[in-house]
Amino acid sequence: MKDGLVRWTMQEARKLTSDRFGSRDGGRIEEPLEVLATVISSPSNPANPVAVENQNQNEASDSMSHSDDRDLISLATLETTIAGTVRRSAPGCERFVGVIVQRTTPKSRFGANWSLRGVRFGKADREKANVAVTTIVERLQREFRVPDD
Numbered sequence: 001m002k003d004g005l006v007r008w009t010m011q012e013a014r015k016l017t018s019d020r021f022g023s024r025d026g027g028r029i030e031e032p033l034e035v036l037a038t039v040i041s042s043p044s045n046p047a048n049p050v051a052v053e054n055q056n057q058n059e060a061s062d063s064m065s066h067s068d069d070r071d072l073i074s075l076a077t078l079e080t081t082i083a084g085t086v087r088r089s090a091p092g093c094e095r096f097v098g099v100i101v102q103r104t105t106p107k108s109r110f111g112a113n114w115s116l117r118g119v120r121f122g123k124a125d126r127e128k129a130n131v132a133v134t135t136i137v138e139r140l141q142r143e144f145r146v147p148d149d
Helices: 002-016 031-041 057-067 075-089 126-143
Strands: 098-103 114-120
Touching (some): 002 075, 114 126
8 A cells, every 4th residue: 555655646746746846857857756755655753863952043044055955845735745645545534635834934953844734634534634644744844845935
């Protein structure tokens, strides 16, 4: 099932990838989609986080763009990918409607710059869908960041 989920997610991400974040060299998909497939199929336990000394807000925002190795992904692509993956994650989640993602200011140097603003469960099993959303978002926040607009 996991291979089918990754394959479907890759197909959906290819459909949704915009020119800015997606294709180059005649349609080749950039690394974010490959990373997305790896993230979804990887174990859910994160690696030990790196300890970072406290810095003031200006230093953190200036240095983040130079040291953050996470890939860029648009908000729309992120929302659609999360929703599609949740729908395919377990029986009872097929009628999951979607999520609303918003850009946020990271609290630490390596913190995620996006978070969920809302979840639209539709007629999906809330308990199963909530577990799936939590797992997927935690993984994606370690691997992707949204662009500064």
